[in-house]
Amino acid sequence: MATATPAATVSFPVISMEKLETEERGAAMEVIRDACENWGFFELLNHGISHELMDEVERVSKAHYKNYREGKFKEFAARTLEAGEKGDDVKDVDWESTFFVRHLPASNLADLPDLDDHYREVMKEFASEVEKLAERVLDLLCENLGLQKGYLKHVFAGSKGSPTFGTKVSSYPPCPRPDLVDGLRAHTDAGGVILLFQDDQVSGLQLLKDGAWVDVPPMRHAVVVNIGDQLEVITNGRYKSVLHRVMTRTDGNRMSIASFYNPGADAVIFPAPALVADGAAEEKEGEEGGTAAYPRFVFEDYMNLYVRHKFEAKEPRFEAMKSDAAPIATA
Secondary structure, X not given: OOEEEXXXXXXOOEEEHHHHHXXXXXXXXXXXXXXXXXXXXXXXXXXXXXXXXXXXXXXXXXXXXXXXXXXXXXXXXXXXXXXXXXXXXXXXXXXXXXXXXXXXXXXXXXXXOOOOHHHHHHHHHHHHHHHHHHHHHHHHHHHHHOOOOOHHHHHHHOOOOOOEEEEEEEEEOOOOOOOXXXXXXXXXXXXXXXXXXXXXXXXXXXXXXXXXXXXXXXXXXXXXXXXXXXXXXXXXXXXXXXXXEEOOXXXXXXEEEEEEEEOOOOOEEOOOHHHOOOOOHHHXXXXXXXXXXXXXXXXXXXXXXXXXXXXXXXXXXXXXXXXXXXXXXXX
16 A cells, blocks of 8 residues: 655655756756656756746636635535535545646637636746747657657647647645545546646645655746656656645645646557667567557547546556557558
8 A cells, every 4th residue: 555755755856957058967867867767757947937927827826716616616515525424435526626728739718718818818828838848848858768859749749730738727725524535536647748837835746656655845936747648658668657646635725737738639659669679669569579568559549548547547548559459550
């Protein structure tokens, strides 16, 4: 059984991106490599997104929850607590208030209710900055993996030349009975690379490392990066997506703004040939004794499976993609 480990007992990987422009670049790249291979998470400082913009995103997001979502959440919370205290199983419930903003391939910002024009403009600017940071991170990963610059961005683009990119805006309000319900149940993320702007005053995010739950430390103006299932496949298991969860707290309302830079719907995902021992991922895939440890599949097919099994182990999802795989045109 996994145990909880205080953040102070481990050295969570934190990278100041300004060091990438100095003689300390090699050491910073090594921290990123170790983080991707052994943690599945790392935290970025001095990443290029202005503190003023991040402060405004935080301000308008917290105000939006207070003005438009808090009342509905309190109704949900009352029902959930009543059910839990009666002995009903509420372990399949998440103690969160959330909405999703789609940016690419087409934005839905104009269609979302209860967002004023200023909030829309702030989120549009923030998304543009996060998209640039995500692509910079992908190229750093390419460099660490020995892949050609732009390889991951190209794979994610699919036939239409665009990734799937969106932001989940969440609040995790105080819970008087954290023994009854989690903020968000343990899961791995389905997609590519996830960039999180989280509350620096209220903790709750944890990842599973070496059988123990470890806190992801809140840091002012930091961006948390984590690896999704698709990067595990493309790297042939060198990088791993890891289980993470959000714990409920009796105090504080944790803000979470997670941006998902994922493959396009029709993107074909498979281990990069350069990262397969004999360089023959395509030829070996599916053969006995082959060195490609993951199947080839279309991202949308994986997502259709993921939405039904999000809170279950990822390995059966990969196996299902292997057994259900049909020939995929690559021309």
